[in-house]
Every structure is written in C-alpha cells, then in structure tokens.
Amino acid sequence: MLTLEGFAELQAVMPEVEIREDSSLEGTVAIFPKTEEDIASILKYCNEKMKTVSISGGGTKRLKAGEEKADIKLSLAKYTGIVEHIPGDMTVTVKAGTRYQELQDYLAGYNQKVALDPSWPEFASVGGVVAANDSGPKRLGFGTARDAVIGLRTVYPDGRVIRSGGKVVKNVAGYDMNKLFIGSMGTLGVISEITLKLRPLPKAESLVLLSFPRERLGDLRSFVCQLLDSMMEPAALELLNPALSQKLTGADSYTLAISFEDVESSVAYQEEFVKRNKPENSRLTIQKNKEAQLFWKKVYSIAPMGTPVVEPPLGTSSLAAAALKIGVVNLNVIEVAKECQLITEANSVIAEAHGGMGTGVCQVVLRGASEDISKSISYLRDFALKLGGYATVKQLPHDLQGEIDVWGEKPSYFFLLEGIKKKIDPNKILNPNRFVGGI
Amino acid sequence: MAFKKVKSSDRHINQLARIVGGSSSILYRKEDLLAYDCDGFTIHKALPKAVVFPKNTIEVSEVVRYCHEHNLPFLARGAGTGLSGGAIPLNEEVIISMVRMKRLLSVDLENRRAVVEPGFVNLKLTNSISDRGYYYAPDPSSQYCCTIGGNVAENAGGAHCLKYGVTTNHILGLEVVMPNGEVIEIGKNGIPDEPGYDLLGLITGSEGTLGIVTKITVRILKNPEAKQTVLAYFNHVSDGSQAVSDIVSAGIVPAALEMMDKVAIEGVEAAAYPVGHPKDIEAVLLIEVDGISAGIDEQIRQILDVCRNRNVKEVKVARDEAERGRWWANRKTGFGAMGAISPDYLVQDGVIPRSKLPEVLSRINQISNESGLRIANIFHAGDGNLHPLVLFDARKPGETQKALEAGSACLKVCADVGGTITGEHGVGIEKKEEMRFVFSDEEIKAQTDIREVFNPKNLLNAGKLFPAPGRCAEVKKEIKAAASS
Numbered sequence: 001m002l003t004l005e006g007f008a009e010l011q012a013v014m015p016e017v018e019i020r021e022d023s024s025l026e027g028t029v030a031i032f033p034k035t036e037e038d039i040a041s042i043l044k045y046c047n048e049k050m051k052t053v054s055i056s057g058g059g060t061k062r063l064k065a066g067e068e069k070a071d072i073k074l075s076l077a078k079y080t081g082i083v084e085h086i087p088g089d090m091t092v093t094v095k096a097g098t099r100y101q102e103l104q105d106y107l108a109g110y111n112q113k114v115a116l117d118p119s120w121p122e123f124a125s126v127g128g129v130v131a132a133n134d135s136g137p138k139r140l141g142f143g144t145a146r147d148a149v150i151g152l153r154t155v156y157p158d159g160r161v162i163r164s165g166g167k168v169v170k171n172v173a174g175y176d177m178n179k180l181f182i183g184s185m186g187t188l189g190v191i192s193e194i195t196l197k198l199r200p201l202p203k204a205e206s207l208v209l210l211s212f213p214r215e216r217l218g219d220l221r222s223f224v225c226q227l228l229d230s231m232m233e234p235a236a237l238e239l240l241n242p243a244l245s246q247k248l249t250g251a252d253s254y255t256l257a258i259s260f261e262d263v264e265s266s267v268a269y270q271e272e273f274v275k276r277n278k279p280e281n282s283r284l285t286i287q288k289n290k291e292a293q294l295f296w297k298k299v300y301s302i303a304p305m306g307t308p309v310v311e312p313p314l315g316t317s318s319l320a321a322a323a324l325k326i327g328v329v330n331l332n333v334i335e336v337a338k339e340c341q342l343i344t345e346a347n348s349v350i351a352e353a354h355g356g357m358g359t360g361v362c363q364v365v366l367r368g369a370s371e372d373i374s375k376s377i378s379y380l381r382d383f384a385l386k387l388g389g390y391a392t393v394k395q396l397p398h399d400l401q402g403e404i405d406v407w408g409e410k411p412s413y414f415f416l417l418e419g420i421k422k423k424i425d426p427n428k429i430l431n432p433n434r435f436v437g438g439i
Numbered sequence: 440m441a442f443k444k445v446k447s448s449d450r451h452i453n454q455l456a457r458i459v460g461g462s463s464s465i466l467y468r469k470e471d472l473l474a475y476d477c478d479g480f481t482i483h484k485a486l487p488k489a490v491v492f493p494k495n496t497i498e499v500s501e502v503v504r505y506c507h508e509h510n511l512p513f514l515a516r517g518a519g520t521g522l523s524g525g526a527i528p529l530n531e532e533v534i535i536s537m538v539r540m541k542r543l544l545s546v547d548l549e550n551r552r553a554v555v556e557p558g559f560v561n562l563k564l565t566n567s568i569s570d571r572g573y574y575y576a577p578d579p580s581s582q583y584c585c586t587i588g589g590n591v592a593e594n595a596g597g598a599h600c601l602k603y604g605v606t607t608n609h610i611l612g613l614e615v616v617m618p619n620g621e622v623i624e625i626g627k628n629g630i631p632d633e634p635g636y637d638l639l640g641l642i643t644g645s646e647g648t649l650g651i652v653t654k655i656t657v658r659i660l661k662n663p664e665a666k667q668t669v670l671a672y673f674n675h676v677s678d679g680s681q682a683v684s685d686i687v688s689a690g691i692v693p694a695a696l697e698m699m700d701k702v703a704i705e706g707v708e709a710a711a712y713p714v715g716h717p718k719d720i721e722a723v724l725l726i727e728v729d730g731i732s733a734g735i736d737e738q739i740r741q742i743l744d745v746c747r748n749r750n751v752k753e754v755k756v757a758r759d760e761a762e763r764g765r766w767w768a769n770r771k772t773g774f775g776a777m778g779a780i781s782p783d784y785l786v787q788d789g790v791i792p793r794s795k796l797p798e799v800l801s802r803i804n805q806i807s808n809e810s811g812l813r814i815a816n817i818f819h820a821g822d823g824n825l826h827p828l829v830l831f832d833a834r835k836p837g838e839t840q841k842a843l844e845a846g847s848a849c850l851k852v853c854a855d856v857g858g859t860i861t862g863e864h865g866v867g868i869e870k871k872e873e874m875r876f877v878f879s880d881e882e883i884k885a886q887t888d889i890r891e892v893f894n895p896k897n898l899l900n901a902g903k904l905f906p907a908p909g910r911c912a913e914v915k916k917e918i919k920a921a922a923s924s
Contacts, residue, residue, distance in 0.1 A: 086792060086794060087688070088684045088687070088688065088793060088794040089792040089793050089794050089823075090687060091792070111690060133632065133637075135632075143604070143608065144631075144632070146607075146608075146637060146640055147604060147608050156885070160881055160885070162881065162882050162885045163878070163879075163882055164882075166790075166857070166858070166859045166877065167792060167857050167858075168790040168791065168792060168822075168823050168857075168858050168859055168862070169790075169822045169823065170596060170600065170605065170790050170819070170822045170823065170824045170862040170863065171790060171859045171861075171862060172593065172594045172596075172605075172644050172861050172862060172863060172864070172865055172866075173859045173860050173861050173866060173870075173874060173877055173878070174866065174874060174878060174883070174886050174904060174905070175641060175644070175645055175649075175886045175889060175890075175904075176594065176607065176640055176641060176643065176644045176645075177641075177885065177886060177889070178640075179607075179637040179639075179640025179641050180636055180637065180640075180641055180889070182637060182640075183632070183636070183637055184636055188636075199692065200690030200691070200692065201690070203690065225549055228549070228551070228661070229548070229549075229572075229661070230661070231572070231661055231662065231663065231664035231731070232664075232731070233663075233730060233731060262730065262731060262734050263734040263737050263738070265733045265734055265737060266730065266731035266733045266734025268733070269731055269732070269733035269734070270731060325632070327630045327631060327632055327633070328630060329550050329628055329629070329630060330549070330550040330551065331549055331550055358551065359631060360550075360630050360631060361631060361632060388627065388628040388630070389628070389630050390630070390633065390634055392634050407634050408634065411625075411633070411634070411635055412623060412624070413623040413624075413625065413635075413638065414635075416623075416636075416638060416892060416893065417635050417636050417638075419892035419893075420636055420889065420892050423888045423889065423891070423892055424885075424888070435635075436634050436635045
C-alpha cells in the first residue's frame with residue numbers, strides 16, 4: 001500500500017505525470033506515464049522505495065479482479081501511438097499502450113497487418129499482447145509474437161532502458177533478448193516500444209466450416225491428417241468442440257474452422273480440395289472475406305476479459321468465467337476438445353474449447369459455479385499432463401475462493417527462471433507473483 | 440568396456456579420455472589438434488587443450504562436469520563451418536566435438552516434428568523425409584555439411600528464411616547440458632509456449648555460451664505444391680533494388696529474393712557453377728515464389744511486370760527443376776566463388792532496412808575506393824541481409840588488415856542506417872568489437888548478466904560475442920596483430 005505521504009512524494013518527484021487513486025483497487029494509486037522517461041522515473045522511484053508495481057495495458061489479461069495487488073498500478077493507457085512505420089521495409093514501431101486494433105486499422109490503409117490474432121483486439125494493448133505472448137488460431141499460418149517481434153525497448157526496474165533486437169527482420173547480434181521479454185508477463189521490465197514485422201493483407205480470405213457428427217471423430221481425425229499431409233496451406237485449422245461450435249456456428253457438433261488466405265485463385269483451389277475430400281457425413285459451409293473475418297472476431301471474444309480499461313460492450317460478462325490455455329502435441333487437440341465436451345455434458349460446467357490441429361495450442365473457457373470451475377481446472381490440468389502437455393490459467397472468476405495454481409508445477413529448470421528474475425528485478429517489484437513458481 | 444587407455448603426462452587428458460571411452464575418442468597431441476585451431480573464420484587461430492568425441496548426453500554431461508570442477512575452459516563444436524569464429528579455442532579450451540552424436544532419433548510426420556542429435560547434418564534431415572514430401576526449412580548455404588546443433592548455436596538463416604524464418608522459428612524443444620553438467624529439457628515433447636521465460640529462444644543463437652545442446656526437436660514442413668524461379672538482369676543497381684521494393688509492396692511474399700552485384704557476378708561466373716550471367720550488368724535478382732500452384736502464375740506475372748517497369752534488361756523464368764537447380768548452385772556457392780577472382784576474401788554479414796539499399800551500396804562502393812580493395816555484394820535482398828565480400832591478397836603486407844578494416848567499415852554503415860552487424864553468421868570473435876556499433880555498454884551488460892545466470896564461471900566458450908569491458912582496444916589490437924602475422 002502506498003501511504004498518503006508516499007502519494008504526495010510521488011507527485012513531488014513527478015509533477016508532470018498523472019497520478020490518481022485507483023478506482024478499481026482500494027488503497028492503491030494508478031499512474032499514467034506519457035513518455036518513456038516517465039516510465040523510467042516511476043520504476044526507479046519504486047525500486048528505490050521497494051514499492052511493488054503492477055503493469056497494465058488494456059487490462060484484458062488481468063487474472064482476476066482485485067487479485068493483482070501492488071502499491072502502484074502503472075497504466076500504459078496514455079502511452080500510445082505509432083512511432084515509425086516504413087511501409088517499404090514492412091516494419092512498424094509502436095508504443096506499448098496502443099490498442100491492437102487501432103494499429104491494425106492504421107496498417108490496413110497500407111494493405112499491411114501485424115500477423116497476430118490475439119483475444120479482444122479492440123481492448124488489448126500491443127504491449128500486453130507481447131508481454132502475455134497471446135496468440136490465436138492463425139498462428140498456424142503466421143506464427144506468434146516470438147516470430148513477429150523484431151525489436152523492443154524495455155525499461156528495467158532500476159530505470160535503465162534496454163534495447164533488444166532492432167528494426168531489421170534478421171538479426172543475430174548478441175543474445176536474442178526479445179524472446180526473454182515476450183511472454184514474461186511484465187515480470188522483468190516494462191516493455192515501452194515494440195517493433196514488429198508486417199505482412200501484406202491477403203487479397204482473398206475464406207473460412208471453411210466443416211461439421212462432424214459427434215460419433216464421427218475418427219473421420220475428423222483422418223480428414224485433418226489428410227489435409228495436413230497435403231500441400232494445402234491453411235492459415236488456421238481450428239477444432240471447436242460442440243459446446244463452442246453451437247455458440248459460434250449454430251451446429252451442435254465438432255467443427256473444423258479452416259482459414260485460407262492468399263490470392264483468389266489459390267483460395268478457391270484450396271476450398272475445392274476440402275469439398276473434394278470431405279468425409280461423407282460432414283457438413284460444409286463457406287464464408288468469404290468480411291463474413292469470415294466476422295467469424296474470427298467472434299472467436300477472439302469468447303474468453304473473459306479481465307478488467308478492461310475501456311468499458312466493455314453490454315452483454316460481455318467479463319468475470320464470470322475462467323480461461324485456460326492448454327498445450328499438447330498437435331493431434332491430441334482432439335482429445336482435449338473431447339474431454340471438454342464430456343465435462344460439459346457431465347457437470348454443471350460448460351467447457352467451450354478450441355484448439356489448433358497444426359499447433360497443439362488450445363483455449364478453453366469454463367463457465368459455471370466457481371467451485372465446479374475450480375474442480376474442472378484441476379481435472380483438465382491432470383488430463384493435459386497425462387498427454388505430456390501443460391495447462392495454464394489465463395483468467396479466473398472474481399468470486400472464486402481458495403488457491404488456484406495458475407501456472408502448474410515449476411519446471412525442472414526453474415532455477416534459471418529465478419536466476420533471470422533476480423538479475424533483472426532483484427527487489428521483486430514488478431508484477432509480483434504473476435508468473436511461474438511465484439516469480 | 441575394453442578401450443585403449445591414454446597415457447598422457449596431463450592428468451586431465453587421462454581423466455577426460457576415461458569419460459569418453461579411450462584413445463579413439465580424444466585428440467590431444469599437437470599435430471592432431473591443428474585441425475581444430477579455427478573454424479570457417481580463419482583469420483584467428485589458437486590450439487585447444489584437447490578434443491573429445493562424446494557419444495551421448497551422459498558423456499557430454501560428464502565431460503562438462505569434469506571441466507566445471509577443475510576449472511578447465513571448454514566449448515562445443517559441430518562441423519566447424521561457422522563464419523565468425525565461435526568454435527575457436529581462445530582459452531585453450533577442451534573442445535567437445537558433437538560429430539559422433541549424429542542420429543536422427545525420431546520423425547513424427549503427423550505432428551510435424553523430428554528429433555535429432557546435434558551432430559546431425561542439416562541437409563540430411565530434409566533428405567530423410569523428402570520421400571514423404573516434407574522438409575526442414577532453414578537452409579544455410581553450408582547445409583550439406585553443417586550440423587543442426589551448430590545451426591541452433593548460431594541461429595542460422597539461409598536463402599529461404601525470408602518466407603519461412605530462421606532456425607529459431609523452427610525449434611520446438613532442446614535438451615541442454617548446462618555449464619555445470621546438469622541436463623535440462625526445454626520444450627517438452629516439442630509442445631509450443633511452455634510456461635516460463637522463453638529459454639528456447641534465448642539459447643538459440645547464444646553461440647554456444649549458455650549451454651551445450653544435446654537433443655533438438657524441430658518443426659518440419661510440407662513441401663510447397665509449386666515453385667517458380669525468376670532471374671532478372673538490371674543495368675542499374677537502383678532499378679534492381681527498386682524492383683525488390685515493388686515486389687514486396689505488391690503484397691507478394693517471395694520464398695527467396697536474392698541479389699548479386701557486378702563484382703559478385705564476375706566471381707560466380709568464373710567459378711565452378713557459371714550460368715551465363717551477362718558481364719556488363721550491375722545487378723542480378725534471383726526471385727523464388729512458392730505455394731499453392733493455382734496462385735503462383737499470378738504472382739509470377741506480377742513479378743515480371745514489376746521488373747519490366749523497372750527497366751529490366753532481361754528477365755526469365757526457370758524452365759525446369761534442372762535450370763532452377765543451376766541458378767541456385769550458382770548463387771549458393773557465391774562466397775567460395777570469390778576464390779576464383781581473388782586469392783583471399785572476407786565475408787561480412789550486415790543487415791539493413793531494405794529501403795536503404797541504394798544508399799548503403801554507394802557507401803560500400805566508397806569504402807572500396809578508399810581501401811583500394813574490391814568488394815562484391817551478395818544480398819538476401821528480401822530481408823535486407825547484406826554480405827559484402829572484401830577481396831584481398833593476404834600475401835601483400837598490410838592487406839589483411841586493410842580488408843578487416845573495410846569489413847568493419849561496411850558494418851558501421853549498416854548500423855548507421857538503422858541496421859545491424861550480423862544477420863546469420865553470428866558475432867563470435869570476429870564482430871565482438873562491432874557489437875558497440877549497435878549496443879550501449881548497459882545493453883551489453885544486460886546480456887552478460889544473462890550469461891552469468893547460465894554460465895557463472897564463464898568456462899564455456901569465454902571471450903566470444905561481447906567486447907571485454909575496458910579492454911576493448913587491446914583485444915582489437917591483438918586480433919589485428921594475429922591477422923597481420
């Protein structure tokens with residue numbers, strides 16, 4: 001907690017910076033830097049005074065309302081804007097607080113995009129997407145933040161600004177420090193600027209939805225294997241379990257959402273491949289361009305949203321559900337989807353699941369009574385572990401009581417993670433307890 | 440197990456020999472060690488204490504543990520094709536050669552992954568799965584002999600990384616022997632996004648200074664359905680370079696987009712794989728697009744249009760796989776080809792924002808004029824990775840020195856326009872000092888801080904990657920002295 005005295009001191013040290021009591025969390029202050037120097041002086045102050053800092057971008061990735069206690073909330077909501085965009089080099093540099101969708105809208109004017117498809121693009125900040133390494137179904141075709149980020153400026157807890165990578169798309173000078181900060185959940189520094197490589201907007205896009213009756217999972221598997229073994233190039237090959245498929249497509253069945261992005265002739269050719277090879281009992285629908293984009297937008301909005309800075313639209317209940325990320329070997333995504341469906345049918349919990357058949361990364365939203373959600377989390381984690389994978393918790397309902405293990409068991413090499421944290425944030429002021437093993 | 444004992448006067452040699460299984464798995468006589476005094480970077484040489492050839496992770500771990508306990512410097516070596524001196528034993532290291540750990544451990548086509556030992560040769564992986572239509576994407580020019588372990592250490596690139604990414608984009612899991620001998624596994628089962636800081640990404644490209652990789656899970660890809668290759672000749676570099684920008688602006692993502700300038704063309708045409716490039720042009724572009732067959736023709740048509748709009752002198756599409764193969768052989772042997780027109784050459788590896796190419800080429804031209812040395816440019820134009828090849832004659836007094844300085848000056852130009860000093864060859868010994876062109880002392884310290892977490896005694900591959908604080912001037916002098924001797 002920051003005392004009144006501390007509050008006054010902060011204001012005295014940084015008269016230019018907006019500081020106010022944090023409405024969402026009693027007894028803490030929120031601080032809104034507008035420059036990198038501001039960020040540096042805030043962190044330096046906190047580091048010297050041993051004050052803990054919770055970093056916030058769009059607020060969509062908060063684990064649980066009221067959970068992330070710290071003396072000071074450092075909000076990047078006012079540290080926004082595009083620093084540099086060189087269309088010919090297909091790179092853009094952006095301040096961390098910039099809303100993801102705003103960046104995409106701007107780039108669309110140049111027929112370019114950042115090839116990431118995170119959750120809640122209208123609300124999430126670019127910095128948050130990178131710090132949480134958030135990804136969506138199209139990571140199959142275009143990769144993740146670790147492929148798109150080419151440079152970062154990161155403010156260390158002691159106020160140093162450390163550049164990593166650069167503005168070029170190929171770079172092996174020194175350690176690849178970008179990787180260290182991507183997905184570090186703000187526990188090592190405040191990412192202030194991000195340089196991303198861009199891709200051209202596709203000339204055509206189509207979404208092929210292929211629904212299978214529940215008892216036909218074997219057919220689904222064979223079809224997926226056939227498609228993956230073909231030379232088709234889906235940008236996404238996402239399996240939805242019936243609980244989610246019902247919601248997104250109206251079909252109460254296992255559904256494959258297949259995305260093709262390319263020139264028109266290539267997209268049509270790939271649609272033909274699916275039509276030609278689809279198993280007999282499956283049902284096929286195709287959505288084009290805008291319609292396809294609308295579908296994916298729905299996918300990006302199924303998870304709960306943490307505590308967004310911007311008021312969410314009516315009807316999106318942000319806190320009454322839990323979200324999990326489960327990683328398994330690619331084809332085991334079918335097992336995860338199936339298990340989530342069984343949970344839905346057996347318990348009072350609804351488990352909406354989707355996962356990439358070419359990536360092995362699944363997202364599961366659990367809705368229901370807190371107690372049941374809690375049990376389902378442990379159950380699904382054990383299930384993922386048995387498959388040789390992992391499960392992590394992205395969001396929790398605000399009324400969930402008791403301890404939930406967010407990240408699962410510490411890895412055997414935890415000493416390295418701890419060692420890195422100690423080197424960079426020895427006083428443990430940044431996002432305390434937000435990462436693996438209590439880092 | 441019965442094995443021949445080693446009887447050296449050095450107890451460490453005897454102990455190391457015992458760990459790896461006797462005299463057939465260790466070299467320690469001076470005459471045997473000479474082959475290990477440098478790698479693909481031949482300007483600096485030093486002898487190791489010994490070279491050991493472990494057969495498995497346990498032996499690697501035991502060797503490392505022994506070195507750790509007895510404070511013996513050590514480093515890992517693959518095929519020794521590295522171009523920046525990363526495997527050169529600066530501190531009389533025990534070299535741990537990975538060449539006997541060269542098995543392909545498993546291939547799982549359904550889940551698109553393969554597990555290899557570090558000594559497994561890059562191209563062999565593609566060859567092992569090509570009958571089923573799969574391949575391993577990173578394709579450094581030395582892929583017929585370089586090892587995947589070495590590729591991980593250097594985060595190797597290649598001509599096709601424009602579309603498919605470099606090594607780090609294809610690594611799913613690693614087994615690593617830590618500098619104290621402990622064995623860790625990262626990216627279990629090759630499943631992505633393992634919770635925790637991204638150590639996979641950090642270790643890949645760490646040039647063998649954070650740990651020794653003993654098992655690698657890689658992503659494998661399905662061959663593209665179709666592939667077309669275009670060759671375009673330009674009278675002016677600026678037209679060629681503008682064509683590169685236009686192709687990218689047209690929304691095409693080529694699989695490869697390569698450029699060679701006049702001096703480079705002279706070299707490749709005089710060497711083993713000439714293809715009849717005209718001598719009087721300033722630039723040749725080699726452009727490859729791949730993907731769905733139905734979409735390729737349209738892209739090729741667009742590329743031809745772009746080239747014509749930029750005053751191309753001649754442009755042609757490869758008629759068949761044989762012709763395509765010849766064009767690529769001509770390009771991929773480009774470095775070595777400089778041997779046909781110059782007794783010695785030095786390869787540099789800068790990266791620039793693509794749009795700065797004309798400016799950078801003219802400044803390199805200036806460096807060439809000032810130094811009196813010819814400089815050929817081979818360029819991964821699509822991703823801005825420029826390889827200036829400084830041609831020189833080491834027999835002429837002072838010329839090696841001049842070449843080194845010209846190479847360094849080229850890197851300075853790259854850094855000054857917002858680029859970097861190495862895109863795929865690594866820093867090693869060669870570009871330690873040039874790290875200061877792109878990083879501040881604080882930023883270099885941030886990196887050595889990380890090294891300290893992994894490699895606190897700094898026995899593993901010490902003296903690489905980072906300029907020594909405060910001693911930089913002396914080290915530079917030392918390297919230069921070695922170069923001119």
